[in-house]
Amino acid sequence: MNLIDYLENKLTEIIKGLGYSDVVRLIISNRPDLGDYQYNGAFNLAKEMKKNPFEIANIIAKEIKKHDFFSKVDVVSGFINLTIDNKLLIKYINDLFKKPNINLYQEKPKKIIIDYGGANIAKELHVGHLRSANIGEALKRLLASAGHAMISDVHLGDWGRPMGLIIREIKEMYPELPFFDNSFDGEYPKNFPINVSELNNLYPRASIKATKDEMYLEEAREITTAMQNGHKGYLALWKLFYDISSEDVKKVYDKLNANFDLWEGESDADKHIPEMLEYLEKNNLTEISDGAEVINVKAEDDKREVPPFILKKSDGGVLYATTELATIYYRQKKFVPDAMIYLTDIRQELHFVQTFRAAYKTNIVPKTTVLEHLGFGTMNGPSGKPFKTRDGGVLSLKGLIKLVTTETRKLIKDNIKEEDKDSLAETLAIAAIKYADLLPNRSSDYIFNPAEFSDLNGKTGPYLLYSTVRMKSLLSKCAEANLYPSIYLNLSTKEERDIILNLLKMKSILEKSVCTRTLNEIADYLYKLTNCFNAFYSEHEILKQKDENIRNSWITLTKVVYDTNLKLLDILAMTVPEKI
RNA sequence: GUCCGCGUAGCUCAGUAGGAUAGAGCAAUGCCCUUCUAAGGCAUCGGUCAGUGGUUCGAAUCCACUCGCGGAUACCA
Secondary structure, three states: OOHHHHHHHHHHHHHHHHOOOOOOEEEEEEOOOOOOOOEEEHHHHHHOOOOHHHHHHHHHHHHOOOOOOOEEEEOOOOOOEEOOOOHHHHHHHHHHHHHHHHOOOOOOOEEEEEEOOOEEEOOEEHHHHHHHHHHHHHHHHHHOOOOOOEEEEEEEOOHHHHHHHHHHHHHHOOOOOOOOOHHHHHHHHOOOOOOOHHHHHHHHHHHHHHHHHHHHHHHHHHHHHHHOOOHHEEEHHHHHHHHHHHHHHHHHHHHHHOOOOEEEEEEHHHHHHHHHHHHHHHHHEEEEOOOEEEEEOOOOOOOOOOEEEEEEOOOOOEEEHHHHHHHHHHHHHHHHEEEEEEEEEEEHHHHHHHHHHHHHHOOOOOOOOEEEEEEEEEEOOOOOOEEEEEOOOOHHHHHHHHHHHHHOOOOOOOOHHHHHHHHHHHHHHHHHHHHHHHHHOOOOOOHHHOOOOOOOOOOOOOHHHHHHHHHHHHHHHHOOOOOOOOOOOOOOOOOHHHHOOOOOOOEEEEEHHHHHOOOHHHHEEEHHHHHHHHHHHHOOOOOOOOOOHHHHHHHHHHHHHHHHHHHHHHHOOOOOOOOO
């Protein structure tokens, strides 16, 4: 058991023994000069029992002093300040050394589908896809660390009208290809004449043409419908560029450490639309409104106007919302999950309110299945506006990584092998991007300044990686001298005590992060712990320490911090290089 | 119009299940290297928590109103 849990239990017992009832929650003191932790329950107890809070605090403090958990117990105007006894801290570090898991927060395991990524086929990943990948991946790992079985799905945009437009444009370029010949009966070509970057240029071009040329758009519409109805040639062509594009998308996600269990998308959900519509219609769950087939999702206590959920447009076509509901429909059937979590831009909030209401109202999912939408804010460039390329276009993720890599490349020292420099610079760049992305509150917009976040000083990804690598380097120096982490015996310095108190916070940070589905506190905590260790590192030279007990203690503490950093960096999906 | 979110140090951001003296990073200024990776550490400076009123022993945090900014608001995704 974690030390704080243990102390909270003990204090709850003590308070119960005095005839009071409260579940003790220790709060990290904001007055470190007075104590490590504080207990403020006396105020509430006083109110309940109509007594003086100072009196109650004094009675409780007197009782706590009878035990030896705390080296100091003080009451200051109703607050009980507690300083944890060093013996307990020493034992805690030894427990943590043996069982790092005591610092992890655990929940009753559930099966959770997490939907993030949202890449589109034949469209390059751009800066708008960054937060979904970073936050989604980290959240998946965080929830997994709490004991849940996570299934991640990239949910590709691979089926709608953009596909028809792309096929139409390919037809323009290569009309002779057999995909467009309805009477063709042979083997379709396996080689695609177009490479990825050309493919990524197709859609914007086709999209512009469609706005100007009604015939072109109409053909694209027809192609889309035909493809969705099983046109062999179009499907064969779609599969070709689907493979090329998804492979490219996967490469970028790999760079960001975003790994998906499922590479499903709208095309997979599409197959279930007819079945779902049949179910809804048979059970009279839909109605016609202004010519469209909708599900009314208003609620009596709504403060705002919640528009109906549209399944079919007045022209009979289906749309994004339909696919979304169909996705829930088949995920429920296929996986029977306890929860489905969606990560998207915060502006889609209303869409998900509607979708979830529709899913519950129609019993597509039972009330016991949790549907959760987590919105995130926008990453902006230094100007406060979305990142753009020089000519004003949307900046691709590859472009962003490249941009930041030019900054981190400057950091690399000459003792790194020439052939390793570029990949190290990229590792640092991705750490810079990921950390900067996870540090602000999930739902707020933030400004990313490439130079500032690539610095090795300050609250940055490179700083964390550098410090962690330095811990590793120290531990291997120790190993060379036949010194291994073993036992923590002496707590001899202020800096060590700071580190230990910080380690003690980890579990509650993880608990809060799991409960609120946020990562910024973990990111901030990782900096604090690292910074605290660096202060210790600067002040004390471990290898030159003569006292064997102290030296062993320091090595053990270093190992504990190093392992903690690795675990937290892993949750944030940041890669630690061998050497910097 | 209605609803939602936001307004905290020069800049970028934390902190809102009410707790004592509101925190970080950057920038600025100063100090510490014959280095277990100084690519580091320490310190100083910097605030009417948008404003007004209320609830409370106690408010950046809860409530009401005002001002400012952003977003959403049925056949886009």
